[in-house]
Amino acid sequence: MSKNVTSKNRLTALITGATSGIGRATAHEFAKHGINLVLCGRRQERLDSVQNALSREVDVHTLNFDVRDKDATFKAIESMPEAFKNIDILINNAGNAHGLDPIETGSTDDWDAMMDINVKGLLYVSKAIIPNMTERKSGQIINIGSSAGKEVYPKGNVYCASKHAVLAITEGMRIDLNPYGIKVCAINPGLVETEFSQVRFKGGKAADNVYKGYKALQPEDVAEVIYFAVSRPAHVNIADVLMFCTAQASSTIVKKD
Template sequence: MNTKNSPLVENKEGRKTALITGATSGIGRATAHEFAKQGINLILCGRRQERLDAIQHDLEKQVDVHTLNFDVRDKKATFEAIESLPENFKTIDILINNAGNAHGLDPIQTGDTDDWDAMMDINVKGLLYVSRAIIPQMTERQTGQIINIGSSAGKEVYPKGNVYCASKHAVLAITEGMRIDLNPFGIKVGAINPGLVETEFSQVRFKGDTLADNVYKGFKALQPEDIADIIYFAISRPAHVNIADMLVLPTAQASSTIIKKTN
């Protein structure tokens, strides 16, 4: 684990601070840009330091930015990274649990157990580690908001999606459990569940195979900026309003297996 401090910039009075996991690409990166546009200070987390550096360089003229380079699967590194935050970044108002992935698309009988471990470790355990490191400060202040990025796969199971779907169903169960447990502290908890979003997701899932090239052909998929806009909508509601659970699909997608494509 290593961390990189942003240049010392005086915190703007009243600005909130958001921590975003999986901030180096896709929805996480788009959310960082949206939050910066809205004047929210940022703690950006990811495994690729060079990408964190590039995003920091892009955004630090708008807001204060700090980067944390660690893997959410590593419990020790996760807690150490968050503990290492400098004083002006220690108060985290908004947590966006975005880090997640899919590995493989195999029937259960031929599934790769390493793929299963990766999905459960990142999508479920990683989310839990980051949340456990941050929630106590929110309960102490009795304020804060957590958005967990789920998936339409958390709403239905599709062929060969077995373990990935299970991990995203778990995200929704954890979200509901968080909302119940944190209700006495006034902490908002919700899940945003996208359908097909055009990101690096399919390249990772198919491990660089050309199958990934066909996933988004023939229809207009959601873009990372679409989800970032919705995440900002959720965190900008009045104090008495909580977006608890939202399913977002491209117009062409009716379900995980029904997509209207042009020839």
């Protein structure tokens, strides 16, 4: 995007889970290209930090809410200032994995957290944003899935189910929103070095060892692919991307030194 594009003419992107990892890296990538930002997350101090880092480059607004809370989600998005209300790009990035247990010993609290954030949260945010896109007959939605949405692996059960659901929702969105000219895409990373493992393994040595012995994808790698998808010409939609680090061949095969 040209550096001399005025703020009013810039695209605006809303990113969930913008306080860390892929979401934060995407905010930085978009800011480099002059895309105004609505950053969403549960940790206001982190939202403030990202906003302070990027507000010299683009206009930034923050929304502090949990996507699991339907009422809070709709209330937060409804509260956006007029200058940010027309969302051109929605990045449904908020998501997590809780626990790594076989189905017979899995925690229902973990199951609820994954389904509520990865599936229902994505739907709530999309429901709040899509009507404006359909009214304008323009927009792009990128749902951050996972390689776990492409294959099921041992002890992945409910997490894999949630990410398979993300892909099904993405395909359904693409079909339903096709008459409005809205692009819909899924970006599905494999192993990415973020705080993800700390949550999944609930801290400890197992979390520390996840990324040892090989070079995992970095959040910036995924952010660059996301920007590639949003920067294609109007007639091009990158519908689905599966990306691994070179060391990873599948969800269960990783070459380590």
